[in-house]
Amino acid sequence: MRTLAEWLTLQESVHPKSIDMELTRVAAVARVLGIAEPAFPVMTVGGTNGKGSTVAHMEALLSALGASTGMFTSPHFIRYNERIRVNGDEVGDDELVAAFERIEAARGATTLTFFEYNTLAALLIFAQRAVDVAVLEVGLGGRLDATNLVAADVAVVASVGLDHRDWLGDTLELIGAEKAGIFRARRPAVLGTPSMPASVFATIAALGARALVAERDFSWHVSGERWDYDGLGVSLRGLPPPALAGSIQYRNAATAIAAVEALESDDAPRAAARRLAGRLARLDERAVGAALRAVRLAGRFQVVPGEVEWILDIAHNQPAAEVLAMQLRERGLPGALHGRRDPGRTFAVIGVLADKDAAAIAAALSPVIDHWIVCALPGPRGGSAAQLAQRLARPPGEMTLAASVAAGCELARAAARPADRVVVCGSVYTVGPALQWLRIY
Numbered sequence: 001m002r003t004l005a006e007w008l009t010l011q012e013s014v015h016p017k018s019i020d021m022e023l024t025r026v027a028a029v030a031r032v033l034g035i036a037e038p039a040f041p042v043m044t045v046g047g048t049n050g051k052g053s054t055v056a057h058m059e060a061l062l063s064a065l066g067a068s069t070g071m072f073t074s075p076h077f078i079r080y081n082e083r084i085r086v087n088g089d090e091v092g093d094d095e096l097v098a099a100f101e102r103i104e105a106a107r108g109a110t111t112l113t114f115f116e117y118n119t120l121a122a123l124l125i126f127a128q129r130a131v132d133v134a135v136l137e138v139g140l141g142g143r144l145d146a147t148n149l150v151a152a153d154v155a156v157v158a159s160v161g162l163d164h165r166d167w168l169g170d171t172l173e174l175i176g177a178e179k180a181g182i183f184r185a186r187r188p189a190v191l192g193t194p195s196m197p198a199s200v201f202a203t204i205a206a207l208g209a210r211a212l213v214a215e216r217d218f219s220w221h222v223s224g225e226r227w228d229y230d231g232l233g234v235s236l237r238g239l240p241p242p243a244l245a246g247s248i249q250y251r252n253a254a255t256a257i258a259a260v261e262a263l264e265s266d267d268a269p270r271a272a273a274r275r276l277a278g279r280l281a282r283l284d285e286r287a288v289g290a291a292l293r294a295v296r297l298a299g300r301f302q303v304v305p306g307e308v309e310w311i312l313d314i315a316h317n318q319p320a321a322e323v324l325a326m327q328l329r330e331r332g333l334p335g336a337l338h339g340r341r342d343p344g345r346t347f348a349v350i351g352v353l354a355d356k357d358a359a360a361i362a363a364a365l366s367p368v369i370d371h372w373i374v375c376a377l378p379g380p381r382g383g384s385a386a387q388l389a390q391r392l393a394r395p396p397g398e399m400t401l402a403a404s405v406a407a408g409c410e411l412a413r414a415a416a417r418p419a420d421r422v423v424v425c426g427s428v429y430t431v432g433p434a435l436q437w438l439r440i441y
Contacts, residue, residue: 004093007100008080008114015111021144026116030149032106035123040070040131042150043259044182046138047158048175049320050192050252053244054158055137056297057256062133063088064291065260065282070126072147073137074118077298077432078441084122086129099124115139119146133263143181154262155182155209158192158255160200161319162357176200183209188262192255218258220250229254229288232261236285242292246301246327253292257283298441299431301327308413309334309421310438312431316356321364324425328368334419344419349408350392351375351430354383358391361426369423371415372399375408377429405433 002010012018030036043058045051055073062069068087076082081090099121103112112120119139126134136147142157160176176197183189189209191200194216204211212218218231227250229236236257242249260283301324304310311331315324333343348369352358362372372394376385385401392399400415402408405424412422424434435441 002097002100004080004096007097011100011112011114011117015113015116018113019115019140021141023144023146023149025110026112026120026146027149029103029107029110029112029116030120030123032108033102033120033124035120035127036149038123038127038134038150040126041133041153041263042136043133043154043156043263044136044138044147044150044152045156045158045259046142046145046179046182047156047192048161048179048317049323050158050248050255051137051156053249053252053297053300054156054192054256054259055135056244056295057242057249057253057291058135058259059085059088060291060295061256061260061283061288062135064287064294067132068129070122070129070131070134071137072119072122072126072134074115074139075428077428077435083118084125086125086131091125095125096121113146116146119149123150138179138182141175141178141181143178145182148182151184152182152187154188154190154259155184156190156192156255156259157182157196157200158252159319160197161317172197173199177203180204183207185209188212188259190255190259190262192251212258212262214251214255214258218254218261220254222247222250229257231258234261234283236283236288238285240289240292243295244297244300245303245331246323247330248323248327253295257288298435299428303331304438304440307418308416310424310434311421312424312434314428314431315361315365315425316352316427318357318360318364321361321425324423325365325368328423334421344421345370345416347371347373347412347416347420347422349373349375349402349405349412349422349424349430349434350388350426351377351382351405351408352388352391352426353377353381353429354387355381356427358388358426359393362392362394365423365425366394370398373402373408373411373415374399375402375405375430377405377427379429382429405430406437409434409437 059071071085084091177199180200180203185208191213226238242253302312315321374385374389
């Protein structure tokens with residue numbers, strides 16, 4: 001019997017392409033496994049940025065309402081098991097191995113990518129556990145992503161920005177059309193912002209989906225330490241702030257609440273979704289407040305306090321870097337927060353994959369960064385620190401090179417004084433090693 005590590009190694013070589021955006025193969029295997037039309041309702045979340053935070057809020061909300069919930073997300077920081085959770089707990093190696101054995105027996109001569117194995121394993125485990133509802137995070141795009149092999153009862157697009165242009169197109173209109181491919185006829189299509197490309201609304205209209213748009217069909221208002229939500233049929237007052245830091249999380253939390261509201265609407269056709277209605281009807285201040293306090297998500301403006309403050313945020317594309325810069329300005333420098341004369345400096349420990357726009361990321365962050373510690377990343381999509389320094393296009397005097405993320409963290413710790421802060425960003429492959437180095441994950 002193969003170990004989990006052996007299965008993952010095998011899965012990287014079964015299909016000739018690491019990414020192959022079409023649904024024919026994975027959908028065929030899903031039908032053999034009997035999971036192409038799940039008995040449980042499915043909520044699918046896509047978008048350029050914000051989808052991970054929205055998924056985390058949805059999981060917390062459903063849990064607070066007493067629903068048994070499966071959550072599928074990617075990529076992982078440290079352990080593959082992070083990608084599949086049931087009721088908040090990562091699935092174990094044995095359960096994953098058993099799922100892979102069933103997939104292998106079902107696929108026959110059909111080849112699958114690493115992510116397609118992953119998606120099938122999640123759906124298989126959720127079916128075996130008989131979850132009440134599954135929340136799926138889109139991997140890449142939407143229309144041709146493996147998660148889209150199942151029809152979502154409620155689909156969410158959190159945002160649309162320029163990323164993965166080689167796969168999705170080089171304009172917002174093309175990318176938006178791909179993201180909107182997760183919507184279905186007569187089912188709720190939740191948009192986390194009204195600032196969407198016209199192609200998103202055109203796709204919704206062509207499908208006959210029901211658009212539920214932030215700031216139009218649901219809204220929120222922040223006042224001091226509390227905030228209010230007005231939704232599809234629910235008004236909530238005096239909610240606590242989300243446990244995830246940053247003002248953007250009010251938008252993500254409101255989008256998640258709207259999606260959960262939509263699940264119990266008449267637009268959700270599955271009988272299983274309708275059976276959840278009684279439970280979801282308890283969407284009140286107490287349940288939502290408990291969810292907001294309980295939500296956890298590593299690597300999304302994750303603050304590690306101390307004499308030197310560390311902030312970890314994936315920020316792997318320009319729109320995410322712009323949000324990170326906004327959040328850093330909102331938070332202020334640690335010294336200023338504590339009334340010190342010296343407000344402190346900000347060091348960036350940054351690693352960016354070779355297929356990402358490093359210059360755009362650096363340009364977005366440059367107003368809030370004093371010095372860059374530029375890290376090499378391993379693997380075919382990685383590169384040396386010197387190569388990344390060229391791509392960042394910052395003045396040489398602002399950059400220090402590091403042979404690894406761990407080495408970069410060591411350099412940051414040595415350079416930073418009390419009241420300074422260190423921001424780790426640029427990729428999940430930067431934040432993951434930093435979490436290990438900090439020994440908090």
